[in-house]
Amino acid sequence: xxxxxxxxxxxxxxxxxxxxxxxxxxxxxxxxxxxxxxxxxxxxxxxxxxxxxxxxxxxxxxxxxxxxxxxxxxxxxxxxxxxxxxxxxxxxxxxxxxxxxxxxxxxxxxxxxxxxxxxxxxxxxxxxxxxxxxxxxxxxxxxxxxxxxxxxxxxxxxxxxxxxxxxxxxxxxxxxxxxxxxxxxxxxxxxxxxxxxxxxxxxxxxxxxxxxxxxxxxxxxxxxxxxxxxxxxxxxxxxxxxxxxxxxxxxxxxxxxx
Numbered sequence: 001x002x003x004x005x006x007x008x009x010x011x012x013x014x015x016x017x018x019x020x021x022x023x024x025x026x027x028x029x030x031x032x033x034x035x036x037x038x039x040x041x042x043x044x045x046x047x048x049x050x051x052x053x054x055x056x057x058x059x060x061x062x063x064x065x066x067x068x069x070x071x072x073x074x075x076x077x078x079x080x081x082x083x084x085x086x087x088x089x090x091x092x093x094x095x096x097x098x099x100x101x102x103x104x105x106x107x108x109x110x111x112x113x114x115x116x117x118x119x120x121x122x123x124x125x126x127x128x129x130x131x132x133x134x135x136x137x138x139x140x141x142x143x144x145x146x147x148x149x150x151x152x153x154x155x156x157x158x159x160x161x162x163x164x165x166x167x168x169x170x171x172x173x174x175x176x177x178x179x180x181x182x183x184x185x186x187x188x189x190x191x192x193x194x195x196x197x198x199x200x201x202x203x204x205x206x207x208x209x210x211x212x213x214x215x216x217x218x219x220x221x222x223x224x225x226x227x228x229x230x231x232x233x234x235x236x237x238x239x240x241x242x243x244x245x246x247x248x249x250x251x252x253x254x255x256x257x258x
Contacts, residue, residue, distance in 0.1 A: 020069045020086050020109045029111045030066060036117060036126050037063035039195055047198050049178045049187040051141065051236060055134030067129045069107055075137075076105075082136045090122065094156055100149035105136060118195055131189025132173075140236035141187075145173060147243040155250070160257060164250050168213075170221045172239060177201060177208070177232045184208070184232065200226050208232055213245045217253065 041063065044053055058079070059072050073084035085104040099106050107128040112120035120127070135141045148168060155161030174190035184202050191197045200206065207229035209215060216231055233239050 018086050018088055022066065022068065025066055025111070028114055032111050032114055032117065033066045033126060034063050035114075036193075037061070037130065040130060040193065040198075043198055044192075047186050047202065048192060049135075049185040050180060051138045052134050052187050052192065055137030058137050059134055061130065061134075066111070067125070069109070069129070072129065072133055076133065079137050080139055080142045082142055084133070093162065097149040097152045097156070100145055101153055103142075103146055105132060107133070127189065127193040131193035135187060135189075138236055140240045144236065144240040144243065147240065148173075148246070151243065151247050151250070154247075158254065161250055161254055164217045164253060165246075167219060167221060168216055168246055171216050171219065171231045172211075172233075175201070175221070175227055175230060176211075176239075177230045178236075179232050179234050187236075188230075197226050201230050206230055211238070211242070213242055213249050217246075217249055 041056075041061075044056065048056075059075055061067055061072075069084045069086055076082040076084065080103075082103045082105060085099050085106045087106045087108050089108055089110070091099075091106055096106055105128075108123065108125055110124055111126060112124045136145070148165065152162065152165045152169075155165065170190075172188070174188050176186075176188040177184050178187050179185075186192055186198060186201060188201075191201050206227060209229055209231050211231045211233045219229070221227060
């Protein structure tokens, strides 16, 4: 189970029969979940966006047991219509965004090892469940995510467009910041599930940039170290409202590249 992610990238859209099996988790898995949960959850009140915290509480995530994805999927469905799609490991970009378009968030079922708590080899159950799922309880954010997936599906055969849209996903869904009445807060899953980047992203060290679609589209990102800049939105309504401009600017860039 733990190494299946290294074997191949799953492209089969018929993943519906794949389910999380709590019985397969061993003592190390439970220790990993408990350790990460305690470490990250105690930081949330002063770091995380209020909408994330609200969703976190509604999903009833707990350090005492590894998240049950069937239960979480039910709570999401009752609130915003989203569901959890359990996946065995990495999936293709095409399958990933087609699932998002259908309001199904892919969540892998494996957990990192104790010796890779801070630097997992790939996104695992903790990253997916702790980092991503709470914000799917927010209507505006979940509509943005579905809308972005819909745009991405339109360009699925255009490598340049996919690269540009990956930047939008990266700087919002994974590494986004939001300005609240108490200051900057984190909503990106990549930050919320990382012990070091939580505080770093809000410090004076990286650049803090206003969320502007064209700037995001023209900004490459790092995968192997902390980001050197983060983009800030004022609300998730603003993020959702930017979808038409994202599509417009991608079209402009593609036309210039022809």
